Amino acid sequence: MKRYTHIKSAILVASMAILSFSSCKKDNALSLDEELQFAKLEAITISSTTAIKGSGSTTDSLYAMEACKKGNKKTPVEQSSLPASVTTYLSANYTGNTFLKAYQIANQSTSALESYVVLIQFNDKPVAIKFDASGNFVKVLEIREGRNMKGRGGWHAGGCFDNRDGKQRDTLAISAIPTAIKTYMSSTYPTDTLVHAFVNKDKSIVLISKNVDFYATSFSTANAFIKRVQLPAGHAKGRSIEATALPSNTTSYLNTTYPNYVFKKAFELKVNGALKGYLVLIDANLTKYAIHFDANGQFVKVVTIR
Template identity: 75%
Template sequence: MKKNPAIKSALLVLSVALLSLGSCKKENILLDNELEFAKLEAITIASTSAISGFGNTSDSLYAMEACKKGNKKTAIELSALSTSITTYLSANYSGFTFQKAFKIANQTTSAVESFVVVFQFNAKPVALKFDAAGAFVKVLEQREGRNMKGRGGWNAGGCFDNRDGKQRDTIAVSAIPALIKTYMTTTYSADTLVHAFVNKDQSMVVISKNVTYFATAFSATNSFIKRTDLPASPAKGRSIEASALPAVSTTYLSTTYPNYVFKKAFELKTNSAIKGYLVLIDANLTKYAIHFDASGQFVKAVTIR
């Protein structure tokens, strides 16, 4: 007996719908599992409202891969951290405000594996990981709760939307406010302005060169905040793209600053011989300058703002 074409069509539609439903359920389960796994390795550090200049809907901020699944996280005070850790914090994040810290231990052996420290720096949360001996390991990537799943870690209009690489925080030297230009030419007349960034709170960082490189920070009202000597040997600098950096340098950046955003790089030369590289990056809204030697090996990093 032949089935009515209409009945066959209806059965086909039903079968496709059931398969689709099953697929969606499976996909949702996988995504839910991915989220739960991410949360097991993350630490809640703050709210998006803790980021100055961010005015969108409030969400929780997480420090990603702060520990391994199954690790034991124990909250500790600043006073319980080793001298090497507190010295590192004071030297690289002057004026930081401590928020929380954790001792990460092996669940089975109770052996300490690492430490995670969370603090505020220039009105932005920062999370750092140190090894069991107190040596710096990396700046932990931050994500909003809604962006914990997947590899991107950002969404349009979110805290970290600059991860799309569109450099919306970069402005042309010609667009630097007149007050700032006047301050620079009056106070640092030998400087040549080479780059500028605008932060979410509308403060500005101006990169300039006078034998070596400098980062000069200004408030949203164009008032001087501070000047930072960037780590690079005296040499002739040439702007280069990220693709021109040695592989060992990009590997270091990816490992030490997960999901960082490349901002600017300079190749440093003396008499046609490469002396090193200076790289400016953004990691969770905090900007860093990293110096590499001629072979691309890490030399020094400086926190700009």
């Protein structure tokens, strides 16, 4: 009986330790299943992993993390009822997206509207975005699979978001770019200099190139041209730098606005030797973004690549 009491106490202590990592408050220890259910209270169900092209054969649910505070009221809202600024933002930054669902979040105590959470499908993967009560962009919410709801990593080996391990497996060597794509680039954009290449989860390819300005050019799995976008860097020389060389406020902005993002590449931008800013490429939930910061590390503009 004494041994059973000790075991029970140990389990209770372990449960309390696990709960200390949660941002929500609880009075009693919960089982592992209950802890998972509790964690979901701050998350919103999106869909299943089948919404991500190239996710593999294992199926799990997908959740938008920290979508609302525990106890706040989530009310479904139609796309037509969203503020005009929300639909304008989505059209400008996620061209061709498909609306999935949206919620308005109201304060538990006052019932005052606090925010909107909008879920869309973009290039064969979901994106969850939070807006304030006026419809202004706040951040891109982290997405996790159900089995990764607990803990800080938010991924598992072989899962949809295993690129969060930082091993940069989606980097494609310039020499390994398919011949058909190289031929297209050399004939269509002969003055471009290729500086980086990525292979997305769906096996599409994105090339980052420089031709006075920076560009991202996307190709399908069949090596067919999809689109080309100019990245927000201006006419500046770009020198590749590591994440550790970015200003602290730039890193803080990225952590806050794109939680659990994956750093891909960054460039220090100079004109006539004078620092003019930074261009940072990141991956947030399998969508790649190019973000421009000024010389002081303040946000300027973002372009969604793919």
